[in-house]
Amino acid sequence: MISISRETDYACRVILHLGMLPVGQRVTAQEIARQRIVPRALIRRVVTRLGAAKLVTTTRGSGGGLALARPASEISLRDVVEAMEGAIALNTCVIYPRECPLVKACPVHEAWTNARVALVRELSQATFDKLAARGQMLGA
Amino acid sequence: MISISRETDYACRVILHLGMLPVGQRVTAQEIARQRIVPRALIRRVVTRLGAAKLVTTTRGSGGGLALARPASEISLRDVVEAMEGAIALNTCVIYPRECPLVKACPVHEAWTNARVALVRELSQATFDKLAARGQMLGA
DNA sequence: TACAATGAGACTAGAATAGTATCATTTGGA
DNA sequence: TCCAAATGATACTATTCTAGTCTCATTGTA
Ligand code: SF4
Ligand code: SF4
Numbered sequence: 339m340i341s342i343s344r345e346t347d348y349a350c351r352v353i354l355h356l357g358m359l360p361v362g363q364r365v366t367a368q369e370i371a372r373q374r375i376v377p378r379a380l381i382r383r384v385v386t387r388l389g390a391a392k393l394v395t396t397t398r399g400s401g402g403g404l405a406l407a408r409p410a411s412e413i414s415l416r417d418v419v420e421a422m423e424g425a426i427a428l429n430t431c432v433i434y435p436r437e438c439p440l441v442k443a444c445p446v447h448e449a450w451t452n453a454r455v456a457l458v459r460e461l462s463q464a465t466f467d468k469l470a471a472r473g474q475m476l477g478a
Numbered sequence: 479m480i481s482i483s484r485e486t487d488y489a490c491r492v493i494l495h496l497g498m499l500p501v502g503q504r505v506t507a508q509e510i511a512r513q514r515i516v517p518r519a520l521i522r523r524v525v526t527r528l529g530a531a532k533l534v535t536t537t538r539g540s541g542g543g544l545a546l547a548r549p550a551s552e553i554s555l556r557d558v559v560e561a562m563e564g565a566i567a568l569n570t571c572v573i574y575p576r577e578c579p580l581v582k583a584c585p586v587h588e589a590w591t592n593a594r595v596a597l598v599r600e601l602s603q604a605t606f607d608k609l610a611a612r613g614q615m616l617g618a
Numbered sequence: 619t620a621c622a623a624t625g626a627g628a629c630t631a632g633a634a635t636a637g638t639a640t641c642a643t644t645t646g647g648a
Numbered sequence: 649t650c651c652a653a654a655t656g657a658t659a660c661t662a663t664t665c666t667a668g669t670c671t672c673a674t675t676g677t678a
Binding site: 374443444 | 479480490494515555563566567569573579582584589593596604608612613617
């Protein structure tokens with residue numbers, strides 16, 4: 339089954355949670371873990387990666403926590419997936435064409451490239467302002 | 479990196495090879511392995527799965543080999559991927575919504591569903607008659 | 619200083635991946 | 649009839665990935 343990892347899904351929950359808060363408000367990772375049913379010990383890795391990808395800013399110490407590093411409208415599902423999984427490739431040759439000796443005469447390579455473009459486009463347009471707004475509706 | 483497995487790629491090579499042959503002509507798995515640079519021992523598993531998915535027909539014994547089970551125009555990249563990987567899910571909740579307790583109020587779930595539709599559409603339209611024709615061009 | 623929070627990373631168990639190797643079965647032809 | 653050619657079905661290994669737990673260091677606030 340071709341799918342993202344569990345951690346990536348957790349990362350989406352974190353960003354969504356932050357996106358649904360009033361702008362600039364901080365919340366601790368533990369609080370998100372509790373509300374979004376993420377294993378407590380796992381959320382640390384997720385937050386670290388999201389921080390490294392500059393999607394969230396973190397503050398240590400008491401009263402610290404996380405917040406989005408930029409407006410939710412400028413963070414898409416694509417950004418989160420790429421931060422967690424690395425590139426969205428579909429097939430390795432899309433990212434590393436050198437590694438396949440058949441690539442020059444391979445029509446399938448082109449098909450994967452096209453599919454990747456379609457997928458990335460779709461994920462790029464799923465920005466977290468839209469998702470958060472939709473989440474408010476569903477939650478109410 | 480979100481990607482198909484190596485075996486799935488090999489499966490595409492097999493189907494493409496068969497699609498580029500004159501209709502009905504049989505060829506042995508070993509011959510495909512040699513021409514398309516697939517490990518000899520691995521191609522057996524690939525062919526078995528493609529046979530189980532009714533994408534190819536096989537004949538044992540000397541003079542045997544493989545051929546497409548239906549016209550190349552009726553086999554798409556989607557069929558091959560699903561035969562090898564199982565469902566194209568992108569996220570488990572797209573296939574097994576019951577397993578996530580958040581699914582009812584989750585806007586991200588809808589986004590994954592939309593992305594899946596776009597990806598499957600793209601892969602479905604990549605039929606192997608088109609790919610084979612393009613392959614003839616590239617190879618010439 | 620005490621405490622609350624993140625940062626970094628070691629560790630485990632289990633599953634998936636990629637590839638190799640055997641042996642059985644079927645079939646056509648010498 | 650018997651051999652060789654071909655697929656069918658597994659078993660096996662080594663490696664990497666996944667999901668999750670745990671511990672300790674670092675930072676910042678009160
Ligand atoms: S055979 Fe074609 S699709 Fe497969 S890895 Fe090579 S270039 Fe890509
Ligand atoms: S949190 Fe949403 S996207 Fe993630 S698995 Fe649950 S329903 Fe799917």
